[in-house]
Each structure stands twice: as C-alpha cells, then as structure tokens.
Amino acid sequence: xxxxxxxxxxxxxxxxxxxxxxxxxSSIFNTWLWYKQDPGEGPVLLIALYKAGELTSNGRLTxxxxxxxxxxFLNISASIPSDVGIYFCAGQNLYGQNFVFGxxxxxxxxx
Amino acid sequence: NAGVTQTPKFQVxxxxxxxxxxxxxxxxxxxxxxxxxxxxxxxxLIHYSVGAGITDQGEVPNGYNVSRSTTEDFPLRLLxxxxxxxxxxxxxxxxxxxxxxxxxxxxxxxxxxT
Numbered sequence: 001x002x003x004x005x006x007x008x009x010x011x012x013x014x015x016x017x018x019x020x021x022x023x024x025x026s027s028i029f030n031t032w033l034w035y036k037q038d039p040g041e042g043p044v045l046l047i048a049l050y051k052a053g054e055l056t057s058n059g060r061l062t063x064x065x066x067x068x069x070x071x072x073f074l075n076i077s078a079s080i081p082s083d084v085g086i087y088f089c090a091g092q093n094l095y096g097q098n099f100v101f102g103x104x105x106x107x108x109x110x111x
Numbered sequence: 112n113a114g115v116t117q118t119p120k121f122q123v124x125x126x127x128x129x130x131x132x133x134x135x136x137x138x139x140x141x142x143x144x145x146x147x148x149x150x151x152x153x154x155x156l157i158h159y160s161v162g163a164g165i166t167d168q169g170e171v172p173n174g175y176n177v178s179r180s181t182t183e184d185f186p187l188r189l190l191x192x193x194x195x196x197x198x199x200x201x202x203x204x205x206x207x208x209x210x211x212x213x214x215x216x217x218x219x220x221x222x223x224x225t
Contacts (some may be wrong), residue, residue, distance in 0.1 A: 009151075035216075101146075
C-alpha cells in the first residue's frame with residue numbers, strides 16, 4: 001500500500017530557531033495535510049494543500065505542496081515552547097477517500 | 112460544538128474480553144473512520160464509513176468490527192481483545208470524505224490489553 005516517510009524522525013531545537021521538516025511518498029497525492037498532535041490529544045489540522053506548487057501559511061507555519069506531487073514541506077519560524085509535539089503529514093489521492101499518514105516528526109523546543 | 116467525542120478516554124482489558132469504543136460527532140459529517148496509533152508507525156486506518164449503513168475495511172481491520180446505524184455514531188468493537196490491540200485509538204470525520212475535506216479527530220481512547 002501507499003506509504004509516507006517523514007524526516008527527521010525527531011528534532012531538538014532552541015527556542016527562536018526555525019524548523020524544517022518534510023514528507024515524501026512513492027505515490028502521487030492530490031491533497032497534502034499537516035497535523036500537530038499534543039500529548040494526550042488528537043491530531044489538529046494545521047494546513048491543507050490542494051494544488052501542486054501551492055505555498056500556504058498559517059501564522060508562523062508555512063507548508064508547500066511539492067511540484068512532483070510526491071512530497072510536502074512544513075516550516076516553522078521562530079519556534080516557541082508550545083510548538084512541542086508530533087507533526088504528521090497525510091496524503092490523499094483524487095480517487096481515494098482515505099488518507100495515508102506519515103510516522104510523524106517529534107519536535108522538542110529547548111528554552 | 113463538541114466536534115468528535117470519544118469515550119472512554121482510558122480502558123484496560125484482559126485478553127479475551129470484549130468492549131466497544133464509542134465515537135460520536137455533531138457536525139453532520141457523512142464520513143467517519145477509526146485509526147490506531149502505535150509508536151513510530153503513525154496512524155493506520157482500521158475501518159471507515161461513508162454514510163449511515165455503509166462500512167468498509169481499512170489497512171488493519173482484523174480483530175475489529177464496526178457499524179453505522181446513524182450519521183452521528185460510529186462505534187468500534189473488539190470482540191476478543193488481544194495484547195497486540197494495545198494502542199491509542201482515534202476516531203475522525205469529514206463532511207464527505209472527498210477531495211477538499213480534511214479529517215477532524217477526537218481526543219482518543221488509550222487501550223491496554225493485558
């Protein structure tokens with residue numbers, strides 16, 4: 001079946017630094033989603049991307065839909081302690097109702 | 112709006128016991144789904160439903176049953192729990208499940224099977 005890879009698996013950064021993470025697939029997707037999960041809670045949608053090449057921002061977060069449609073990127077600028085959590089990417093193709101999730105990137109922010 | 116509500120939040124079962132994880136949404140979403148989350152493996156789809164009376168299997172359906180008698184509710188049943196079913200379970204819904212319709216998640220049920 002379809003699989004997504006996320007890198008890095010985990011990262012430790014200093015407060016105030018910028019963060020970059022990515023998600024890659026061997027298959028083409030028509031929708032890319034980025035979610036954040038806080039401990040003990042369900043994933044919360046951060047950004048949704050629907051068009052190849054699309055660049056979308058949500059506050060300090062910016063995500064891009066890769067031109068090949070096989071990857072997506074998430075950047076966080078000027079990280080703060082509440083950015084700590086697990087970031088998941090998810091892909092959906094035009095013909096499938098279901099979403100495929102990556103294994104997540106665990107972000108830790110050091111004060 | 113309550114969104115997607117899951118109960119219970121925590122559950123401990125002995126091997127062989129049965130139980131039902133409840134999921135309800137008040138957003139009139141047609142599409143509902145169940146995922147399990149295991150360390151390092153992301154979220155894997157167990158079962159899904161595109162509307163009342165319609166259910167289908169996802170990636171890891173074995174050991175689980177579902178039904179969808181109403182638009183609002185989508186319970187997940189474990190008929191005979193096994194230690195391999197120790198996991199965190201998430202219910203999620205979207206208006207249609209189609210393109211341009213992201214998933215909304217509940218807060219999860221943490222299940223331990225001993």
